[in-house]
Structure formats: C-alpha cells, structure tokens
Amino acid sequence: xxxxxxxxxxxxxxxxxxxxxxxxxxxxxxxxxxxxxxxxxxxxxxxxxxxxxxxxxxxxxxxxxxxxxxxxxxxxxxxxxxxxxxxxxxxxxxxxxxxxxxxxxxxxxxxxxxxxxxxx
Amino acid sequence: xxxxxxxxxxxxxxxxxxxxxxxxxxxxxxxxxxxxxxxxxxxxxxxxxxxxxxxxxxxxxxxxxxxxxxxxxxxxxxxxxxxxxxxxxxxxxxxxxxxxxxxxxxxxxxx
Numbered sequence: 001x002x003x004x005x006x007x008x009x010x011x012x013x014x015x016x017x018x019x020x021x022x023x024x025x026x027x028x029x030x031x032x033x034x035x036x037x038x039x040x041x042x043x044x045x046x047x048x049x050x051x052x053x054x055x056x057x058x059x060x061x062x063x064x065x066x067x068x069x070x071x072x073x074x075x076x077x078x079x080x081x082x083x084x085x086x087x088x089x090x091x092x093x094x095x096x097x098x099x100x101x102x103x104x105x106x107x108x109x110x111x112x113x114x115x116x117x118x119x120x
Numbered sequence: 121x122x123x124x125x126x127x128x129x130x131x132x133x134x135x136x137x138x139x140x141x142x143x144x145x146x147x148x149x150x151x152x153x154x155x156x157x158x159x160x161x162x163x164x165x166x167x168x169x170x171x172x173x174x175x176x177x178x179x180x181x182x183x184x185x186x187x188x189x190x191x192x193x194x195x196x197x198x199x200x201x202x203x204x205x206x207x208x209x210x211x212x213x214x215x216x217x218x219x220x221x222x223x224x225x226x227x228x229x230x231x
Contacts, residue, residue: 004162031217033217033218035221040223041223041224042208042210042221042222042223042224043163043208043219043221044221045218045219045220048218056218091162091163093163095217108153108165108168109163109165109217109219110165111155111162111163111164112162113160113161113162114161114162116160
C-alpha cells in the first residue's frame with residue numbers, strides 16, 4: 001500500500017480482555033517497529049522486527065504483550081488480560097532498510113496512524 | 121523512560137511568526153530526528169541531523185545540533201496555521217532507528 005496501515009483505529013476493551021492490533025507495513029519494508037504512546041507523551045519503543053525475526057523486544061512492558069510477524073510483512077501486537085494502564089495509542093512504523101543497514105542512521109521511519117486502545 | 125525533554129511544552133504564535141522548539145537529551149547519539157504529529161494522527165518524519173553535523177535546512181525548517189550541550193533546536197520560519205501540531209525530537213543512540221522520543225512541543229499557530 002501507499003503507507004503503513006493499522007487496524008483497528010480505535011478499540012475499547014474491558015479489563016481482562018485480550019486484544020490484537022494489526023499493522024500492514026509499506027510493501028517491501030524490511031524493518032518494522034512497534035511503539036506505545038501514552039496521552040500527552042512521546043512514543044516509547046516496544047519491539048523491532050527485521051523481516052520475520054524479532055530482534056529486539058526489550059521495550060515490551062510485560063509478558064502480557066506479544067508481537068509477531070510470521071511472514072515478514074503483516075505484524076500483530078497482542079495484549080493479553082488487558083489492564084487500564086495499557087490504554088494508549090500503539091504506533092507501527094516501517095523502514096526500507098534492515099537493522100544492519102540502518103547503522104549510521106540512514107533511513108527514516110514511516111509511521112501508521114496508530115491504534116488507540118482504551119481499557120475500561 | 122524517555123531520553124530528553126522538549127522546551128517549551130506548548131507554544132502559541134501568530135501566522136507569519138517564527139517558532140523555535142528546543143530539545144535536550146542525555147546520552148551520546150548517532151543522529152537526532154524531528155517528527156511532527158497532527159492530532160490523532162501518526163508521526164511524520166521532518167528532518168534528520170547526524171552527530172557530526174551542526175545545522176541542517178529543509179524548506180522552512182532549520183535544525184541545529186550541539187552535541188557538547190546535548191541539545192537541538194527546530195526553527196520553523198514564517199509559520200502557517202497548517203503548522204499547528206505536536207513536534208517531537210527523537211534520538212538514535214546506536215544508529216539503528218531504535219528511537220527515543222521526548223514528550224513533544226505542542227505548537228498552535230493562529231490565523
């Protein structure tokens with residue numbers, strides 16, 4: 001597609017429910033990032049994929065958070081047993097270059113419009 | 121945790137005026153990037169400045185970087201109402217695009 005597409009744009013979940021957020025990166029983009037943005041704050045890194053490999057998941061806040069990108073294109077961020085503190089906008093970003101090629105800061109990230117999760 | 125801080129947190133100006141936003145950070149960096157976010161939308165990359173650069177221009181944008189002070193500034197000249205948005209600086213310590221964002225400056229440009 002022309003840009004990074006995320007769905008759903010808005011999700012309301014009851015505390016304890018599981019949610020799945022989808023990201024369609026720009027076709028051919030090797031790198032995919034997930035960020036979490038709390039209200040009034042800047043995004044915070046969650047995890048990084050290079051193709052289907054999850055190379056960095058150091059930002060995932062707990063083991064309730066799980067991300068996958070099985071075929072190296074579409075990615076899903078899953079949150080199990082949601083809590084109120086999980087309420088945030090979840091942003092996906094992709095980049096044409098791989099992590100190794102990104103060394104030296106050669107590429108920009110293209111962000112989707114985010115999925116806003118509200119946990120009641 | 122977030123790397124740095126933007127200053128001011130909010131800025132309100134009239135069309136035609138210049139807007140200056142500052143960013144401070146804590147660790148050494150490979151590069152620093154500025155992003156813009158309209159309300160309820162995703163982030164849009166504006167400009168990247170490498171650690172060995174001191175100033176960079178792109179259209180009405182001017183970015184400076186002072187690595188000795190661990191600070192950067194974004195200047196938007198001749199602002200327009202359409203520039204109303206939040207502006208974030210993001211540091212890239214390792215050069216792998218694992219960005220660390222500040223909390224942003226909310227800019228309002230009034231017609």
